[in-house]
Amino acid sequence: MLPKRGVRADVIITQLGDLLAQETYLWNEQVDAYLSWVHGAERLLCVTFTDVPLERLYTDRFWQLSRTQPPPLPVG
Secondary structure, three states: OEEOOOOOHHHHHHHHHHHHHOOOOOOOOOOOHHHHHHHHHHHHHHHHEEOOOHHHOOOHHHHHHHHHOOOOOOOO
16 A cells, blocks of 8 residues: 555645544434544555555444434535
């Protein structure tokens, strides 16, 4: 996994730090915070890096929780 061309390392570090410290829901208040974090991480990684191994985000915990929640609504 490499940064995409033109994406600065300091920006990536800041964005990843912000994602780790995130306390608000990305989709809506009904979605579990962990699921929101996974979706946010997926978005950030896909716009920042090439060849992102997204399957590592989708753990057993993610799939178990996602079955108990409605699917998230896309933003924008």
